Amino acid sequence: MIYGKITLENWRTALVEGEEPESSFESYNLKVYFYGTLHNRDMLQATPDDTNAKLAADVYLRDPALGFSLLDGSFTIVYYSENECGVVRDRHGTHYPIYCMADGDFSSSWQELKKRWRMKTGEYLCYNESALIGFLQRGILGHGESCWHGIYSLAAGEKVCMMTEAGVIRSFIVPAKHDQGINSSLPTLEMLKKSFPSVYEETKEKVGKLMAKSVSPGGYRVVTDRNPDLESLSRRYGELHVEAIKRRIGDSRRVGILLSGGYDSGANLAALRSFYDGQIDSYSVGFKGDAWTELPMARLMSETFGTRHHEYEIDGTEITALPDIVRFLGEPFVEGGLMVNYCAMRMIGDDKPDVVLGGDGSDQYFGTSGREVALHYLAARTGMLPLMKGMGRLLDRDSFDTGDKLSRIRFHMDKILHVLEGERFGFSDSALRAFMQCPTDFHPAVPPRSDIRSFEHLYTQHARISDLEIVINRIILFKASRMARMFNNNLTFPFMDLELYRFLQELPVGLKCKGDSVLDIARGRCTSKFLLKHHYKPLLPEAITSRKKQGGFAPMPLFFRNDALRARFKEFILSSGIYCEYLRQDTVEKFLTGYDREAGQENSWFWHRQNKALQYFNLLTLVTWWEEFVENREVKL
Numbered sequence: 001m002i003y004g005k006i007t008l009e010n011w012r013t014a015l016v017e018g019e020e021p022e023s024s025f026e027s028y029n030l031k032v033y034f035y036g037t038l039h040n041r042d043m044l045q046a047t048p049d050d051t052n053a054k055l056a057a058d059v060y061l062r063d064p065a066l067g068f069s070l071l072d073g074s075f076t077i078v079y080y081s082e083n084e085c086g087v088v089r090d091r092h093g094t095h096y097p098i099y100c101m102a103d104g105d106f107s108s109s110w111q112e113l114k115k116r117w118r119m120k121t122g123e124y125l126c127y128n129e130s131a132l133i134g135f136l137q138r139g140i141l142g143h144g145e146s147c148w149h150g151i152y153s154l155a156a157g158e159k160v161c162m163m164t165e166a167g168v169i170r171s172f173i174v175p176a177k178h179d180q181g182i183n184s185s186l187p188t189l190e191m192l193k194k195s196f197p198s199v200y201e202e203t204k205e206k207v208g209k210l211m212a213k214s215v216s217p218g219g220y221r222v223v224t225d226r227n228p229d230l231e232s233l234s235r236r237y238g239e240l241h242v243e244a245i246k247r248r249i250g251d252s253r254r255v256g257i258l259l260s261g262g263y264d265s266g267a268n269l270a271a272l273r274s275f276y277d278g279q280i281d282s283y284s285v286g287f288k289g290d291a292w293t294e295l296p297m298a299r300l301m302s303e304t305f306g307t308r309h310h311e312y313e314i315d316g317t318e319i320t321a322l323p324d325i326v327r328f329l330g331e332p333f334v335e336g337g338l339m340v341n342y343c344a345m346r347m348i349g350d351d352k353p354d355v356v357l358g359g360d361g362s363d364q365y366f367g368t369s370g371r372e373v374a375l376h377y378l379a380a381r382t383g384m385l386p387l388m389k390g391m392g393r394l395l396d397r398d399s400f401d402t403g404d405k406l407s408r409i410r411f412h413m414d415k416i417l418h419v420l421e422g423e424r425f426g427f428s429d430s431a432l433r434a435f436m437q438c439p440t441d442f443h444p445a446v447p448p449r450s451d452i453r454s455f456e457h458l459y460t461q462h463a464r465i466s467d468l469e470i471v472i473n474r475i476i477l478f479k480a481s482r483m484a485r486m487f488n489n490n491l492t493f494p495f496m497d498l499e500l501y502r503f504l505q506e507l508p509v510g511l512k513c514k515g516d517s518v519l520d521i522a523r524g525r526c527t528s529k530f531l532l533k534h535h536y537k538p539l540l541p542e543a544i545t546s547r548k549k550q551g552g553f554a555p556m557p558l559f560f561r562n563d564a565l566r567a568r569f570k571e572f573i574l575s576s577g578i579y580c581e582y583l584r585q586d587t588v589e590k591f592l593t594g595y596d597r598e599a600g601q602e603n604s605w606f607w608h609r610q611n612k613a614l615q616y617f618n619l620l621t622l623v624t625w626w627e628e629f630v631e632n633r634e635v636k637l
Helices: 052-062 110-121 129-138 185-195 197-212 230-249 263-273 295-305 317-329 338-348 362-366 370-381 385-395 405-417 429-435 455-486 498-505 518-522 530-539 556-560 563-574 585-598 606-629
Strands: 002-005 023-026 031-038 073-080 084-089 098-101 105-107 151-154 158-163 167-172 254-258 279-287 308-314 355-357
Touching: 002 073, 023 052, 031 052, 052 073, 084 098, 098 110, 105 110, 110 151, 129 429, 129 606, 151 158, 230 263, 230 355, 230 498, 230 530, 254 263, 263 279, 263 295, 263 362, 263 530, 279 295, 279 338, 295 308, 308 338, 317 338, 317 455, 317 556, 317 563, 317 606, 338 455, 362 455, 362 498, 362 530, 370 385, 370 405, 370 455, 370 518, 385 405, 405 606, 429 585, 556 563, 556 606, 563 585, 563 606, 585 606
Parallel strands: 254 279, 254 355, 279 308
Antiparallel strands: 002 105, 023 031, 031 073, 073 084, 084 158, 098 105, 098 151, 158 167
């Protein structure tokens, strides 16, 4: 844990308390504390004597506005100078979470900020109603939100800084290229307005100028080359991927790899074996009784590339570890793969490899949901979106949430309509209002405006806003990195390499999502991650490359299949103190009773059962968090 204060007073004597930094640097005009790891020292032309803190100081002095964006790694940076000081998170937020307050206090622990606030003011901070209800819908907190009023969370790739001429502002750090979209610039200003109203107006213009340096018109780069040199680009992608792995394993004598049996983990393994002859430990997680299990494919990959293989099968009882996870995270968080990450990191145990490679983020860097993006684009261009939105509002009723044909229409329509907002596995707007004692406190976020100048524009916008800023930064890498830290594993993500990112930004959309036409893509006739698959198909077993993807989904009803366990959960949820001022107990009890009634209907539609189980998981997680941190009672499930 680290704690400090952003202050320009006596900046030369400012200290960061808690954990010792990995390195520090001080000159006559700058102090830098560096925590974490830097991957691209080679790209920064570092000498063996250059510390990571000195490299961070060098890029900042070269360009105070954008210099930190040249750094690729998992880190937190604290810096002080006469005219500016601040805290910086790495561009994907895989190092510490950072929480801040309006008085300049920051920490990797909101508990520390709450404690110090209480000591300074004698007041208690109140929980953030809108953030918690938003969690029930999305499984994550909103951008920049924490669970407490007065504390905000620094998002991935952001810095919070104090400038002499403008007071406190927040700005976004872009990954090296100045055309990186800053689609969260509006939420940034809104958070500033909430947290620092006294300086909002005077800094608004300056923040806008800072953003303008980083954002091209439209907020992102769209590449539509119709005749790319496929083989040349394929070779270059393979070279960059190998270099990304080399940067992350360094001189490691023993390497681990998370192995799912799909293209991404297989590509990591094939690339690693192309230059590394040492021991590789592979780790795979499956689900007991899952007909779509990918464990056999993971075993085949292990045999092909010669790894020492480890497996674990989830049976559902692992959910009893939820209180430990909530206590460690400090905030409610749910995603279908959370327990997979937890079990994989726990399985490694004490016999740890020097570094573990994860395949996370590859899908999103190429772009996902091509079919839904194409359907949204066609609906917008043909004027069908208003009608679809009207139908969506009509179907937003409990009576249509049964798994029948109408609920299937509602499910798929929701994915198309909200294509820029990330997955929304959780409670609907109407259900959330029914849960709350004060429904007027719930204000659904306003979705971004779709860029329908072309399919390529909308696809790129979706990849930036939904895939990168939401799914990668706030979901996938958040859970993977935090679960790794929970068990002290050195997990790293080669596909998130800065040079790979730059390369993919210049790649035509047609080599990310390949289809003969927008209409064909809307029909599902397309190939996602086309360039990656083109490059690695000859290098992976045919059984892997020719197999239609079936698995990859954590069957969430497995965690609520046991009647006795579910009865314990129900008793725990209904006995919580959360009903005194926040949720309605009768509505919660109705949901739990309805789930008990449907639990045995295993032949019903998969996504209906999946979504209901995720809703249950969200509710159980929220109540666990409430009991732990609001009621201050230790939870055991």
